Amino acid sequence: MKKPRLGFFKYSCCAGCEFQVMYFQKHVLETLKNFEFIFARMLLRGGNPHGPFDIALVEGTITEAWQADELKKIREKSTLLFAIGSCAVDGGIPAIKSTMPELDVESKVYADITTIHSIRPHAIDAYIKVDGYIRGCPPGERDLAEALSSVLSDKKPDFINYSVCVECKLKGNVCVLVAYGMPCMGPVTNAGCGALCPSMNRACYACFGPMKQANGPALARKFKMMGLSKEDIKRRFTEFGADTLEFRRALDILED
Amino acid sequence: MTGEDIFRKFKKLIPKESFFSRLDSLAKKYRLFGPVNIKNQTAFREIHTSKELFMEYKSTMLSPGKLFIFRPKEELFRFHKNEGIKIEELPPVSEQQIIIGVHPCDTNAILYLDRTFMGIYKDPYYEARRKNTMIISLNCTNVSPNCFCSSVGSGPFLKAEKGYDMLLTDFGDRYLMEIKSKRAEELFNMKGKKAGKEEMEIKRDIENSVLEAFTKTIAVEGLDELFLRNMDHPVWQHTAEERCLSCSNCVLVCPTCFCYDLIDESSMDMKMTRRIRQLDACQDMRFAEVYGGNFRQRRAARLRQFVTHKLNQTVQYGVYGTVGCGRCITWCPTGIDLTEMAIEIRRSEKDM
Numbered sequence: 001m002k003k004p005r006l007g008f009f010k011y012s013c014c015a016g017c018e019f020q021v022m023y024f025q026k027h028v029l030e031t032l033k034n035f036e037f038i039f040a041r042m043l044l045r046g047g048n049p050h051g052p053f054d055i056a057l058v059e060g061t062i063t064e065a066w067q068a069d070e071l072k073k074i075r076e077k078s079t080l081l082f083a084i085g086s087c088a089v090d091g092g093i094p095a096i097k098s099t100m101p102e103l104d105v106e107s108k109v110y111a112d113i114t115t116i117h118s119i120r121p122h123a124i125d126a127y128i129k130v131d132g133y134i135r136g137c138p139p140g141e142r143d144l145a146e147a148l149s150s151v152l153s154d155k156k157p158d159f160i161n162y163s164v165c166v167e168c169k170l171k172g173n174v175c176v177l178v179a180y181g182m183p184c185m186g187p188v189t190n191a192g193c194g195a196l197c198p199s200m201n202r203a204c205y206a207c208f209g210p211m212k213q214a215n216g217p218a219l220a221r222k223f224k225m226m227g228l229s230k231e232d233i234k235r236r237f238t239e240f241g242a243d244t245l246e247f248r249r250a251l252d253i254l255e256d
Numbered sequence: 257m258t259g260e261d262i263f264r265k266f267k268k269l270i271p272k273e274s275f276f277s278r279l280d281s282l283a284k285k286y287r288l289f290g291p292v293n294i295k296n297q298t299a300f301r302e303i304h305t306s307k308e309l310f311m312e313y314k315s316t317m318l319s320p321g322k323l324f325i326f327r328p329k330e331e332l333f334r335f336h337k338n339e340g341i342k343i344e345e346l347p348p349v350s351e352q353q354i355i356i357g358v359h360p361c362d363t364n365a366i367l368y369l370d371r372t373f374m375g376i377y378k379d380p381y382y383e384a385r386r387k388n389t390m391i392i393s394l395n396c397t398n399v400s401p402n403c404f405c406s407s408v409g410s411g412p413f414l415k416a417e418k419g420y421d422m423l424l425t426d427f428g429d430r431y432l433m434e435i436k437s438k439r440a441e442e443l444f445n446m447k448g449k450k451a452g453k454e455e456m457e458i459k460r461d462i463e464n465s466v467l468e469a470f471t472k473t474i475a476v477e478g479l480d481e482l483f484l485r486n487m488d489h490p491v492w493q494h495t496a497e498e499r500c501l502s503c504s505n506c507v508l509v510c511p512t513c514f515c516y517d518l519i520d521e522s523s524m525d526m527k528m529t530r531r532i533r534q535l536d537a538c539q540d541m542r543f544a545e546v547y548g549g550n551f552r553q554r555r556a557a558r559l560r561q562f563v564t565h566k567l568n569q570t571v572q573y574g575v576y577g578t579v580g581c582g583r584c585i586t587w588c589p590t591g592i593d594l595t596e597m598a599i600e601i602r603r604s605e606k607d608m
């Protein structure tokens with residue numbers, strides 16, 4: 001069998017996803033063995049960016065116009081394209097700035113903004129159609145392995161879509177929200193991490209982003225009843241989900 | 257199933273110490289599970305000595321039946337692909353185990369799971385573990401605010417006569433021990449005062465005083481029809497919208513919820529696939545997904561499914577889907593209460 005040609009592209013992010021795929025996850029050797037790496041900034045210091053690609057993995061938030069242009073071209077040259085990591089999937093950390101006007105953020109960070117060409121941050125599916133989402137910050141190993149092995153066997157990947165609570169209960173953790181009153185984001189967050197934080201007796205902070213069926217306002221209301229301040233609730237819902245409808249909707253309840 | 261063999265149904269008063277030391281002597285041959293205290297909570301865990309047990313517990317987040325008989329997640333078998341496909345069966349569970357201190361609600365929940373997994377279709381994984389598990393039930397004397405077993409006939413004292421091995425009632429420094437199976441008779445043939453009419457009266461008195469401690473009740477008659485008439489009642493919509501997170505905690509902690517999902521996970525070289533079974537939940541969007549999606553797209557429809565499956569549907573097995581343990585209420589992050597929803601519907605019919 002010919003090895004699938006893989007391209008790994010990076011936009012605004014920490015590059016942690018590429019490091020996760022190339023160095024840290026359980027299946028590094030099999031990944032390197034089964035795929036032909038055509039383009040990857042970290043592993044190959046670049047490579048051939050023109051493709052074509054059987055599979056493209058794209059990490060990072062789109063925060064500059066050139067990124068959107070390049071992304072569209074990659075889409076055209078790729079049979080399958082997966083968003084990998086919370087930045088590409090949901091906007092992630094870089095999307096926090098969408099809670100403020102662009103100019104305010106820019107002048108907070110840079111003394112001279114004449115060289116800055118930043119635009120409103122978005123997940124990559126705001127610009128192109130995506131074939132699947134490998135969620136997490138860094139991406140969860142289970143969904144990553146599912147994506148790569150599905151490409152190899154030419155099947156539709158079966159990604160996890162339920163809440164962190166499901167994994168938490170499967171593990172038998174005592175619920176930190178109900179039992180200890182911690183403001184856990186697990187009920188609205190997509191699983192995939194194995195309920196890492198509640199297993200360490202701390203609240204989930206939603207680094208896997210919202211699950212599709214999340215009821216953000218209901219959890220925000222619960223947090224309000226628990227006595228969390230408006231600012232605190234806002235931070236929890238915009239740390240990883242500032243560019244998502246599911247979490248943005250939660251802020252509505254803070255108005256009244 | 258246990259309890260079918262002929263045995264001497266003895267009832268005795270046994271000093272707690274002797275009961276516990278008997279358990280300790282069984283630890284070599286059996287895996288023991290029971291309620292233990294962890295950070296202000298009680299949970300069923302494997303124990304190595306009876307000293308770890310906390311028998312005065314109120315409730316646990318997860319039920320013993322769904323931890324040690326029907327497992328939350330388990331690998332069923334593997335298949336290997338070379339020239340053809342070869343199935344590798346995983347060795348069936350042969351370990352003998354004893355679960356200690358199972359409350360009546362949870363014992364009834366196991367009997368409910370039996371109807372699903374050992375009814376017309378036998379689930380070999382469940383059946384093997386069920387047969388290898390001794391259940392030592394404990395009548396409940398510690399009622400929690402969310403318990404309503406007394407309304408659905410599953411507690412606080414156990415009425416079922418078979419399907420488990422032993423029933424304990426707390427008599428202070430002694431247990432009233434009622435033997436319900438042959439293997440329990442063999443293992444726990446211990447010295448103790450034979451219990452007679454007098455002890456049974458004391459037992460009834462304890463039961464009556466426990467019954468007074470209940471704060472949550474629900475009138476169950478006519479619930480089936482009530483729900484059928486109110487499939488579009490506003491309570492479904494407003495509870496779902498305002499409070500339900502679709503997080504599935506309710507289903508996962510419910511001792512009678514039996515739905516599961518099958519997941520195949522393949523190795524990267526495509527040579528080996530594991531088939532895994534894990535709990536599924538009707539609150540989830542992907543539950544029972546067919547081409548085009550889940551039939552219950554609306555959050556309210558999914559919430560209604562849970563509540564009605566628990567409180568009506570005596571048609572399914574002739575018993576309620578709920579055993580009144582109150583777990584779904586306690587562990588719902590927003591405290592959604594199925595009994596309150598039923599009461600709200602009933603009240604609105606009266607107001608009409």
Ligand code: SF4
Nearest residue numbers: 165168175176184186
């Ligand atoms: S600890 Fe958090 S993730 Fe776990 S069940 Fe509770 S709310 Fe859900």
Ligand code: SF4
Nearest residue numbers: 193197204205206207
């Ligand atoms: S529990 Fe929440 S914050 Fe922690 S790793 Fe998982 S998704 Fe991220």
Ligand code: SF4
Nearest residue numbers: 500501503504506588
């Ligand atoms: S636990 Fe509560 S919030 Fe979560 S799905 Fe069940 S009813 Fe809804």
Ligand code: SF4
Nearest residue numbers: 510578579581582584
């Ligand atoms: S529906 Fe709720 S009260 Fe009834 S058995 Fe399940 S968890 Fe317990």
